[in-house]
Amino acid sequence: MTSFAARCGLQDAAREQAVRQVAQRIEAERLELVRFAWCDPHGVLRGKTLVASAAEGALREGVGLVSTLMLKDTSDRTAYKVFEPGGTSTLPGFGFANNLMLLADPASFRVLPWTPGTGWLRAQPWFQDGQPVELDTRRVLQRALQRLEAAGFGMRCGLEVEFHIYRLEGEQPMLDPAQSAWPPPAPQVRLVHPGYNLLTEAWYDLAEEPLRIVQRTAQALGLPLLSLEVELGPSQVEAVFDATDALTAADNMVLFRNAVRMALRRAGYHATFMCRPPFPNIMSSGWHLHQSLVDAKTGRNVFRREAPAAGSTPIDAGHTLSAVGEQYLAGLLAHARAMAVFCTPTVNGFGRFRPNALAPQAVLWGRDNRGAMLRVVGQCGDEGTRIENRVGEPSANPYLYFASQIHAGLDGIERGLRAPPATDAPYAGGGELLPTTLGEALQHLQADEALRQAFGPDFIDYYVRLKQPEQQRYDAAEDKDEFHRREYFGRF
Numbered sequence: 001m002t003s004f005a006a007r008c009g010l011q012d013a014a015r016e017q018a019v020r021q022v023a024q025r026i027e028a029e030r031l032e033l034v035r036f037a038w039c040d041p042h043g044v045l046r047g048k049t050l051v052a053s054a055a056e057g058a059l060r061e062g063v064g065l066v067s068t069l070m071l072k073d074t075s076d077r078t079a080y081k082v083f084e085p086g087g088t089s090t091l092p093g094f095g096f097a098n099n100l101m102l103l104a105d106p107a108s109f110r111v112l113p114w115t116p117g118t119g120w121l122r123a124q125p126w127f128q129d130g131q132p133v134e135l136d137t138r139r140v141l142q143r144a145l146q147r148l149e150a151a152g153f154g155m156r157c158g159l160e161v162e163f164h165i166y167r168l169e170g171e172q173p174m175l176d177p178a179q180s181a182w183p184p185p186a187p188q189v190r191l192v193h194p195g196y197n198l199l200t201e202a203w204y205d206l207a208e209e210p211l212r213i214v215q216r217t218a219q220a221l222g223l224p225l226l227s228l229e230v231e232l233g234p235s236q237v238e239a240v241f242d243a244t245d246a247l248t249a250a251d252n253m254v255l256f257r258n259a260v261r262m263a264l265r266r267a268g269y270h271a272t273f274m275c276r277p278p279f280p281n282i283m284s285s286g287w288h289l290h291q292s293l294v295d296a297k298t299g300r301n302v303f304r305r306e307a308p309a310a311g312s313t314p315i316d317a318g319h320t321l322s323a324v325g326e327q328y329l330a331g332l333l334a335h336a337r338a339m340a341v342f343c344t345p346t347v348n349g350f351g352r353f354r355p356n357a358l359a360p361q362a363v364l365w366g367r368d369n370r371g372a373m374l375r376v377v378g379q380c381g382d383e384g385t386r387i388e389n390r391v392g393e394p395s396a397n398p399y400l401y402f403a404s405q406i407h408a409g410l411d412g413i414e415r416g417l418r419a420p421p422a423t424d425a426p427y428a429g430g431g432e433l434l435p436t437t438l439g440e441a442l443q444h445l446q447a448d449e450a451l452r453q454a455f456g457p458d459f460i461d462y463y464v465r466l467k468q469p470e471q472q473r474y475d476a477a478e479d480k481d482e483f484h485r486r487e488y489f490g491r492f
Helices: 013-030 051-059 135-150 201-206 208-220 246-264 323-334 336-343 348-352 398-415 439-448 449-455 457-476 480-489
Strands: 034-040 045-049 061-066 099-104 118-127 153-168 189-190 225-230 236-245 270-274 287-295 364-369 374-377 384-390
Touching: 013 051, 013 118, 034 051, 034 099, 034 398, 045 061, 045 246, 051 099, 135 153, 135 246, 135 398, 135 449, 153 208, 153 398, 201 208, 201 225, 208 225, 208 236, 208 246, 208 270, 236 246, 246 270, 246 398, 270 384, 287 323, 287 398, 323 336, 323 374, 323 384, 323 398, 336 398, 336 439, 348 480, 374 398, 398 449, 439 449, 439 457, 449 457, 457 480
Parallel strands: 034 118, 364 374
Antiparallel strands: 034 045, 061 099, 099 118, 153 189, 153 236, 153 270, 153 287, 225 236, 287 384, 374 384
16 A cells, blocks of 8 residues: 555655654654644644654654644634535635645754754645645745746845844743633743844843854754844844755744744743834844845856946946846835735734834835845845845745745746836835735735736635734734734744
8 A cells, every 4th residue: 555655746765765764863863752843824833743653654644634723813713614614615625624634854854952852854734635735835935936947047045034032030921821811921021131232242142041042953953044143122133044045944944933932932031033022112023035046057146247237327226136136126026015915924013114213114125225125235246146125024934925025026027127226215205105004915915916826816815814814803902012912922
C-alpha cells in the first residue's frame, strides 16, 4: 500500500532518504518529542506534538488536523458556520470540522534550543485524497514564485524586523481561571529599556539579557541573523537578517517570531510583534522588506543599472533602477492600497501610518528616503540595489506579504508601467493616501481586479471573510484599548 506522501506525489527516493536521516537524528540525539508545525492564515504557528517514536511514520502518513484551524479569525473564532447547511459551500473539501492532513518537510527538521529533547518540522496541509489545500498561505507564495520563475526571475528578500520585548511582572491574569475570557487578558509587563535614545549603548546594555536569548535562539536554529539593535521606542528592538531567496526568508520569519516568543517567555520575558503595543508612550514597529529580483538562470540582480538612463535625473527611477526595476516599482505603487492588507493585516497596524514617524502615509517612493512607502536603495553598478517596502507590520503573514509584492510587481513588468518622480517630501500631501483602517484596506483589495485574479478569486473571498470579523469586533468594542490588549498583545 502506498504512503500518504506518495499519494500526494511527494515521496521519492530522495525524500525517503531524508525521512530516514531525520529518524536517525531523533534517535541519536535521544529526542522525546517532535512538533509538526504549520503557519495559519494570520502567520501564527500551530500544530501537533508527537512522541519521538511516531515521527518517522507521520513523515510518510501525515498528521490529522481539524480543518477549522484554517477558518479562524484573529480571536480564534471560526469565521464560517461549519455545522450549518451550506456553511462551507464556497470551500470545497471543508465542512463539519473535517480532517485535513499535515505533511511535513523532512528537510526542515531542527532541534529546538529552548526546550529539552524536542525536534521541530515545518508542515503544510493536504486533503485526505492527496490533493493540496490551495488556501494554505505558504502554497499561495509557492504559486506566486512559480509565476515569477515563468517570467524568468527569482526573488531575494532581506528582513528588517522591529518588535518589543518586556519583562513579565507579577501575577499573570491570563493564567488566572477567574479572569479567563476569549480572548484572554493581556500579560502584565514592565520595560527592558526606557527608550527615546536610539542605538545608545547604555540602553542596549539594559536589554542585553533578552537580546542574548534572541541571538542564541536565532543562531541555534540556523537563521541568518546579522544584527540586534535598540530602537527608539520604550522596550523596542530590531533584528536584521541577511538576504535569502523569498521562500526561505518567509519560512525564517515565521520560525523566528515563534521561537523568540517561546524562548523569551521561559526566561520571564514577553515578546510581541504587534505593531502598536497598548501603552501610551510607544513607537510603532514596522517590518521593512528589502526585495530584489534576480535572473532565474544566472542569479544576477536585474534591478541593477550600470549607468543612469539617458536624460534621467536623480528623481527619476531610471537614474538608479533598470527598466525592469522601474516597472516592478511602478507595479508596487499601482497596487499599494490593495496589497496593504497583506502587509498590514491587523486593525492595530493601521495606527502606524502617520506623518513624520518614519512610517509611510501615502503611495510614494523615494531615493534612500525613510519617510516614503518605497525606498530605493543602491547606486548604479551596485549589486545590492533593491526596493525596501516600509508598509509592513511585524505580525504580517510573510507568505502573503511576499506574494503581494510579486503579483503587484509582475503586473508592473507585464504592463511596462513607468514610475512617477521620487518624492523629497513624503508627508507634504502628495500621492494617494494609504488605507487608514483594516476595513478600507479590504475594500481596496476586493476592488483590485489584477490582484484578485493573481491570488485567485476564491482565496481573496476566503481571506476577506477571515478578516472582516476583526474590524467588526473593533467597531463594536466599547473599550478600544482593551480590544488591542486582548486581541493582539498576548497573542502576536
